[in-house]
Structure formats: structure tokens, C-alpha cells
Amino acid sequence: MTRRSKQYTAGLLAFVIAIAVGVCAIAILRGEPTCRGKTLRDRHELHRNARDDERDEAEEAIRKMAATATPWLIAELQVKDSKFRQRLVHFASAFPLRNLRLKTADVRHEEALASFAIMGPAAKPIVPSLIALLKHNESQARHNAARALLDIGRSAREAIPALSQALDDPVICLAALQALARIGQPAIATLKQALKHPHPRVRSLAMYHLAEAGLLESSELATLIESLNDSDWQVRQNAARSIGILGPEAASAVPALIAILQDQARAVHVSTIAALGEIGSPAAGPIPVFAELVTNSFYRVDVINALVHMGHAAVPMLVTAFKDKIREVRKSAAIGLTRMGSEANAAIPELIEGLQDEDGDTQRAVANGMENFRSEAMSLVPSLAALLRHERVAVRLAGTVALGGLSPAAPVENVPLLEQALRDSDASVRQEAAQALGRIGPAAKDSIVALIRTLQDRDVNVRSFAAESVGKIGAAPEQVVPALQWALNDSEQMVRGYAAKALGSLPLQDPSSIEMLVACTKDPISRVRGSAVEALGQWNSESASIIPALISSLSDPDAFVRLKARAALGRVGRGSKPAMEALAELFNNRTPVRRPGATNNDPKTGARPSDINIPFALHIGVDALAGIGANDREVRSALLTALRNDDSNFHNRMAMALALGRMKEHSAEIVAALISMLKDRKARVRAAAACALGEFGVSAKPATTPLIEKLQDPNRDVRQYSIGALGRMGAEAWRAYPWLIEKLDDRYFEVRSSAACALARINPKGREAIPTLMEAMNVTTTFEGSEASRVAAVTLVNMGVIAKEAMPTLLRASERRNRVFRKIAADARPKPIP
Numbered sequence: 001m002t003r004r005s006k007q008y009t010a011g012l013l014a015f016v017i018a019i020a021v022g023v024c025a026i027a028i029l030r031g032e033p034t035c036r037g038k039t040l041r042d043r044h045e046l047h048r049n050a051r052d053d054e055r056d057e058a059e060e061a062i063r064k065m066a067a068t069a070t071p072w073l074i075a076e077l078q079v080k081d082s083k084f085r086q087r088l089v090h091f092a093s094a095f096p097l098r099n100l101r102l103k104t105a106d107v108r109h110e111e112a113l114a115s116f117a118i119m120g121p122a123a124k125p126i127v128p129s130l131i132a133l134l135k136h137n138e139s140q141a142r143h144n145a146a147r148a149l150l151d152i153g154r155s156a157r158e159a160i161p162a163l164s165q166a167l168d169d170p171v172i173c174l175a176a177l178q179a180l181a182r183i184g185q186p187a188i189a190t191l192k193q194a195l196k197h198p199h200p201r202v203r204s205l206a207m208y209h210l211a212e213a214g215l216l217e218s219s220e221l222a223t224l225i226e227s228l229n230d231s232d233w234q235v236r237q238n239a240a241r242s243i244g245i246l247g248p249e250a251a252s253a254v255p256a257l258i259a260i261l262q263d264q265a266r267a268v269h270v271s272t273i274a275a276l277g278e279i280g281s282p283a284a285g286p287i288p289v290f291a292e293l294v295t296n297s298f299y300r301v302d303v304i305n306a307l308v309h310m311g312h313a314a315v316p317m318l319v320t321a322f323k324d325k326i327r328e329v330r331k332s333a334a335i336g337l338t339r340m341g342s343e344a345n346a347a348i349p350e351l352i353e354g355l356q357d358e359d360g361d362t363q364r365a366v367a368n369g370m371e372n373f374r375s376e377a378m379s380l381v382p383s384l385a386a387l388l389r390h391e392r393v394a395v396r397l398a399g400t401v402a403l404g405g406l407s408p409a410a411p412v413e414n415v416p417l418l419e420q421a422l423r424d425s426d427a428s429v430r431q432e433a434a435q436a437l438g439r440i441g442p443a444a445k446d447s448i449v450a451l452i453r454t455l456q457d458r459d460v461n462v463r464s465f466a467a468e469s470v471g472k473i474g475a476a477p478e479q480v481v482p483a484l485q486w487a488l489n490d491s492e493q494m495v496r497g498y499a500a501k502a503l504g505s506l507p508l509q510d511p512s513s514i515e516m517l518v519a520c521t522k523d524p525i526s527r528v529r530g531s532a533v534e535a536l537g538q539w540n541s542e543s544a545s546i547i548p549a550l551i552s553s554l555s556d557p558d559a560f561v562r563l564k565a566r567a568a569l570g571r572v573g574r575g576s577k578p579a580m581e582a583l584a585e586l587f588n589n590r591t592p593v594r595r596p597g598a599t600n601n602d603p604k605t606g607a608r609p610s611d612i613n614i615p616f617a618l619h620i621g622v623d624a625l626a627g628i629g630a631n632d633r634e635v636r637s638a639l640l641t642a643l644r645n646d647d648s649n650f651h652n653r654m655a656m657a658l659a660l661g662r663m664k665e666h667s668a669e670i671v672a673a674l675i676s677m678l679k680d681r682k683a684r685v686r687a688a689a690a691c692a693l694g695e696f697g698v699s700a701k702p703a704t705t706p707l708i709e710k711l712q713d714p715n716r717d718v719r720q721y722s723i724g725a726l727g728r729m730g731a732e733a734w735r736a737y738p739w740l741i742e743k744l745d746d747r748y749f750e751v752r753s754s755a756a757c758a759l760a761r762i763n764p765k766g767r768e769a770i771p772t773l774m775e776a777m778n779v780t781t782t783f784e785g786s787e788a789s790r791v792a793a794v795t796l797v798n799m800g801v802i803a804k805e806a807m808p809t810l811l812r813a814s815e816r817r818n819r820v821f822r823k824i825a826a827d828a829r830p831k832p833i834p
Contacts (some may be wrong), residue, residue, distance in 0.1 A: 010665070070129055094692045154182070177206060195220065240260065244271070273303055288317075318347065408439070442475075455486065471484065529558065686718045723754040724757075
């Protein structure tokens with residue numbers, strides 16, 4: 001065969017193969033659902049690579065395909081790779097034919113499941129097909145069906161019987177159990193039956209999810225105790241953990257918990273120790289058992305935490321641990337005792353002695369925790385005072401730190417002692433004393449002379465914190481102002497910066513101080529200039545030099561000085577025409593100021609050498625302009641005009657929307673402009689407009705209908721801020737109730753949480769939401785679900801008498817949940833019910 005004929009044959013063969021591959025690809029892709037000209041795969045590709053608005057648009061399009069995608073998605077979950085197809089995929093990936101997007105079955109399964117994850121409740125029409133798929137003869141197809149039901153969540157309630165039967169399938173039992181847990185309240189009975197399932201992993205996960213949801217009753221305690229002897233260590237671990245969540249009502253399980261402290265699995269030890277701690281005082285009996293565990297490096301922290309929860313009965317054990325030879329044990333015991341506060345008053349002598357410990361970590365743990373004993377401050381002062389005369393620097397420092405923590409409770413007794421510490425030979429002690437006096441505040445005015453003297457200390461840190469404390473204490477202006485003015489001339493930039501901040505915090509404003517601060521805005525060190533600008537922004541003086549100095553700082557070479565200048569102008573320049581003109585000029589000229597010596601664009605990355613985020617700087621500038629001219633018709637008109645005309649940069653529109661939210665007067669005109677912004681093509685602008693409308697509260701009532709429409713926006717931030725704006729309208733937004741109830745099932749926790757809070761604010765029409773909130777309170781199979789549960793519970797509490805029917809359920813749940821939930825429920829006590 002000639003060379004030409006060989007080339008012809010090879011080319012013909014390649015052409016035939018390409019045609020065959022094309023035909024196969026068309027057959028494979030046929031039937032794929034589309035939305036607005038793009039297939040489901042196209043939308044997934046866009047979702048993976050897009051940002052913000054485009055990703056939200058892709059998600060919304062995928063959700064809209066749910067009604068028509070059933071046959072194709074079900075087929076994708078069942079697809080298998082033949083040997084021919086595997087070779088075809090490999091061939092297509094090695095040549096330009098990869099654009100045909102041929103993929104293995106595993107990849108196609110994952111992409112189909114990703115569709116269910118995005119669709120969420122919108123995939124409810126597909127549930128019957130998935131139920132049928134749970135009985136497929138291929139294990140992979142059954143497993144995919146269970147995973148898809150997991151992603152659909154609460155909307156897959158009709159699948160509960162099929163999932164219950166699937167628990168007997170060893171291949172898909174775990175995925176089926178997770179799906180039941182995600183469905184939540186309607187699946188509780190099935191989950192409780194799974195506690196006695198023959199598969200140990202099913203038993204373990206059933207306990208875990210029920211405990212997380214706080215749905216285990218005291219009636220299940222016997223089953224949990226029995227599970228402590230299970231052959232599988234994960235079942236034992238989750239049984240102990242679940243008993244702990246039951247709290248004090250599980251006191252009868254203490255003997256069984258003590259028995260499994262001899263378990264070989266460390267994870268079981270940790271869960272058992274934590275459970276004994278959660279049970280609290282009724283578990284004080286096993287304290288002797290902890291004696292050998294408290295010195296074990298694997299369990300030390302867990303044992304200490306458990307003992308802390310057991311209260312004063314555990315103090316002797318912690319004191320014994322505090323005297324241990326191992327320094328890590330002493331440190332952990334010190335942390336535990338100080339966390340207990342007044343419950344550990346009996347251990348105060350040992351803690352005082354611990355301030356002299358040779359180990360610095362133990363010393364610091366005791367010193368930093370002494371503030372929890374403020375109720376005993378008066379009796380502690382003499383003992384701590386003796387430590388200030390100790391020969392070791394570390395002991396004197398620990399005593400000073402402890403006195404600083406107790407100072408707010410005993411300022412009169414502590415101020416002379418801290419003044420004494422200001423004269424210590426060690427700089428770290430003097431520094432801590434200066435800071436402690438500042439924390440006391442005006443009550444330490446008798447120490448002002450000593451602090452002023454400390455402004456001449458040889459250590460820069462001591463001088464800096466002394467200047468800061470002088471400003472916090474205030475005292476007599478004739479003493480303070482000259483001292484701080486003198487510190488403004490210090491050779492160290494840190495001292496000058498703290499002195500400038502201190503002058504800005506003084507309640508009385510001295511004209512000479514203003515001039516010195518204005519001079520500091522020209523300091524060669526940017527940190528000092530920023531502190532001076534910030535200080536000038538704290539004053540409401542009529543001095544003519546403040547505004548020009550701040551305007552000059554708008555062009556400072558340092559980006560953060562410029563930002564502070566803009567913010568300061570927004571506070572002190574109200575009604576100042578020069579300030580408005582300067583900010584308006586900056587707003588119109590958005591070219592960033594570069595650092596001195598900055599080069600051109602990076603040739604590799606193309607990045608600009610700007611030293612500040614432009615949208616953030618723009619936001620600060622527009623916000624300051626709105627603050628200065630909040631009541632100025634010209635400023636308002638200029639912002640509204642710029643808003644209508646600026647169609648190029650969405651950062652500008654976002655900043656202007658947030659600025660308009662600050663201008664509460666003439667709300668009708670501004671609300672109308674913000675309503676029009678709810679239709680902006682950029683999600684961030686729509687979210688900013690909704691956020692700004694929320695600032696107007698009831699005055700934004702004309703925006704009720706547009707905001708309700710935005711509850712269906714593909715962007716989660718737009719939905720969240722629209723819900724927040726409706727909630728701030730109170731009863732005026734009652735028409736939004738059906739849509740807010742619907743948002744309790746939103747895919748994103750932030751939206752669900754905002755909806756729950758909004759429902760509570762619109763109280764007069766709140767009764768319709770009570771069943772949904774009660775159900776949401778019991779869906780806690782994930783961390784986000786747990787947070788949503790707490791929000792729903794607190795919302796029901798805040799609704800008061802309206803939610804009277806929910807209160808018994810709420811109170812029972814608050815007794816069974818973990819410690820954090822019980823605290824939240826305790827902080828939000830139900831209102832009296834007539």
C-alpha cells in the first residue's frame with residue numbers, strides 16, 4: 001500500500017470514528033432538559049465556574065427544570081458503563097472530541113445528585129420516581145435514589161415507608177437513615193424503631209440524629225443504657241453522648257456510665273465523661289473514678305470540663321488536681337476552677353498560692369481567671385497586695401493581672417495598689433498596671449497624677465498605655481490636656497498615636513488640643529496621622545480648622561488614613577458645604593491613590609497596585625456624604641440623579657443605595673428610588689436596596705409588594721434582606737405572611753432564620769406560622785438545622801400569648817436539648833400566659 005493510500009485510509013477511519021462518536025453522543029444527550037436554551041449540564045457548568053449573580057441564576061434555572069427533568073434524572077441515576085462506553089470516553093478525553101462531554105457513569109451520577117441538592121424542595125414531583133428506584137435490582141441505583149431523597153429533605157415525606165424498608169438493605173441503609181433524619185419530625189417514629197435495628201451502624205446513626213434533634217424522651221433511656229453494652233463501639237459512643245443530652249433527667253444512667261469508663265475505645269471514654277458532666281450534680285458520685293483520668297493526657301481536658309459542670313461538689317477533686325506535680329494538670333485544673341467562679345470560693349486560698357506557681361502557664365491561667373471571683377474581690381485584695389512585693393517578677397505580674405480583673409468590683413481598694421505597681425522595677429508590671437487603671441475608668445481619677453508621671457517612663461509600651469488610660473479616666477482637664485499634648489511630641493510613634501486617641505476621647509474639647517491634633521495630621525508616620533484624624537472625628541467642635549484638616553486628609557498617601565478622614569467628615573461635617581464638595585469630588589473621581597513608589601500593573605497577574613478596595617472606599621465616601629448632608633436637598637438630589645444616570649458600575653449603585661438608607665427624611669422620594677433598584681440586574685444592588693428599605697421601617701410600606709416579589713429572587717442575600725425589611729415593618733407587612741412561612745423551608749439557613757424572626761415581628765397575624773415553627777424547631781439533623789431550630793424556638797417564645805399552644809412543647813424540648821439550647825431557652829423566658 002502506498003503512503004498516500006495509507007494516509008487516505010487513516011483519514012477515512014478517523015472520520016468514521018468521529019461520526020460514530022457523534023452519533024453516540026447525540027443519543028446519550030438526547031432527552032436532556034433545557035431552560036432558556038441551555039441544558040442541565042450547561043447550567044451545572046455555569047454554576048461551578050460562575051460568581052454571584054450568574055451562579056444564582058444557574059441555581060434558579062436548575063430548580064425550574066425539576067418539573068420536566070424527572071425522566072432524564074432518573075435515567076442518569078441508573079446509567080451503567082459498558083466496556084465499549086468506557087473505551088469511548090477514554091478515547092474522547094484524549095482527543096479534541098472531549099468537547100462532546102462524554103463522562104463515566106460515576107461522574108454522571110454525581111452531576112445528577114448535584115441537581116437534586118440544588119433543587120431541594122422543588123424536586124418534590126420526582127419523589128414517587130425515586131421511591132420506585134429504591135427497589136431497583138442494581139445496588140448503585142438504589143443508593144443514588146436514597147441520596148437524592150436526602151437532598152430533597154423535608155419535601156420527601158411520602159418516601160418514609162420506603163426508606164424504612166430500605167434500612168434492611170445493607171448497601172443503602174446508611175443513606176436511607178440520613179434521608180429519614182433530614183425529613184425530620186414526620187420520620188421520628190421510624191428513627192426510634194431504628195434504635196433496635198440489627199445493623200450497628202444504623203443503630204448508632206439513629207441515636208446520633210435523634211439526640212441532635214433533641215427528640216429523645218426519657219422513655220428511651222432504658223434502650224440507651226442497654227446500648228452502652230453494644231458490641232459496636234460507635235453505638236456505645238453515641239449512646240453515652242445521647243444520655244448526656246438528656247441531662248439531669250438521666251441520673252439513673254450514672255452507674256452504667258461509670259461502668260463503661262473501662263471501655264477500650266477512647267472515643268467512648270470521651271463521650272462518657274462528657275455525659276457525666278452534662279448530667280451535672282446527680283453525677284457527683286463518680287468523681288473518685290476521675291482521679292486516675294485527670295492525669296491522663298488523653299482525657300484531662302474532658303475530665304476537667306465535666307467536673308466544672310458538676311458544680312461545687314467537684315471542687316475538692318479540682319483542688320487535688322491543682323496540686324498535681326504535672327504542670328499541664330495544674331493548668332487545666334486552674335482553668336476549671338476559675339471558670340466555676342463563686343462556686344469554687346472554697347478553692348480561693350489554693351488559687352492565690354497558684355499565682356506563685358513555677359509554671360508560667362498556670363500562673364497566667366489563675367491570674368486571667370480571677371475576674372470571675374469579683375463577688376469576693378474585697379476579701380481577695382489583701383492577699384493579692386502581698387504578691388506585689390514578691391521578689392519574683394512573674395509573681396508580681398500575676399498579682400497585677402489578678403488585681404486588674406477584680407478592679408471594677410473594688411476600685412477604691414485597688415487604685416493605690418495599682419499606683420504602687422506603676423513604680424515597679426519591671427516594665428511588664430508597670431504596663432499591666434497602667435492598662436488596669438484605664439479599665440477602671442473615671443473611678444480611678446485619684447491615680448491621674450501617677451499616670452501622668454508614667455508618661456515619662458523609659459519603656460515605650462508603658463508610656464503608650466499610660467496615655468491611653470489617661471484618656472479613659474478623663475479627670476481634670478487642666479491636668480490631663482497638657483500631659484497628653486506633651487505626649488504628642490514623644491519620639492515614639494506608638495506613644496503619639498495613643499495620645500492622639502486619648503485627646504479625642506476626652507469629654508471636654510480644648511481649642512489648643514484641636515490645633516495640636518490638626519498638626520498631627522501631617523505627622524510623617526501614617527499611624528499617628530490616622531489616630532489624629534480619628535480623634536478629630538470624635539469632636540463636635542465648631543473650630544474652623546477641623547473640616548479643612550479632614551478634607552486635606554482625604555488625599556493622604558495612606559489608604560486607611562483616607563478612609564478614617566471620610567468617616568470623620570461624616571460625623572463632624574454635618575451641613576458643611578466645603579466637606580460636601582470635597583467628598584462629592586472624590587465620589588466623581590474614583591481613581592485610587594497609589595502607594596508612594598508603586599509600580600505599574602503586575603505583568604504576570606495584571607493586578608493593579610492600589611492599596612485599598614475601591615468599592616469599600618467608595619461606600620465610605622458616599623456614606624460620609626449622606627451623613628453630612630442627610631437633610632440637605634442638594635445632596636439628596638445629587639445622589640438620586642447619580643443613581644438614575646450611573647448604569648456602568650454596580651458598586652456605585654450599591655453604595656448609593658446604602659447611603660440613601662441613612663437619609664430618613666423625605667422618605668417617600670427615596671423609598672420610590674429604592675423600589676426601582678429592587679429590579680436592578682445585579683443581585684448585590686438589589687440586596688443593598690432591600691437592606692436600605694429596612695432602615696425606613698413602617699415608612700417603607702409602599703415597598704411591601706415589591707419586597708414580597710423579591711422573596712422569590714434567585715439570590716439568597718436579596719431574599720434575606722427583603723425578609724428583614726418586611727419584618728421591620730411590623731404588623732404593616734401582614735400580607736407577606738404566607739410567603740414568609742414558605743421561606744421557613746428555604747435552602748439556606750440565613751433565609752430561614754430571617755423568616756422566623758420576621759414572623760415574630762409581625763405578631764398580630766402570627767398564629768398561622770405556629771405549626772410550621774413548631775415543626776422547624778424539631779428539625780436539627782445538621783449544624784444549620786440546629787441553629788434554625790433555636791431561632792424557631794426563640795421566635796415562638798417572643799411571640800408570647802399568640803404562641804400559647806406551642807409553649808408546652810417548647811418547654812419540654814428545652815429540658816432535653818444540649819446545654820447551649822437550654823441556655824438560649826432560659827434567656828428567652830416565655831411571657832406570662834393568662
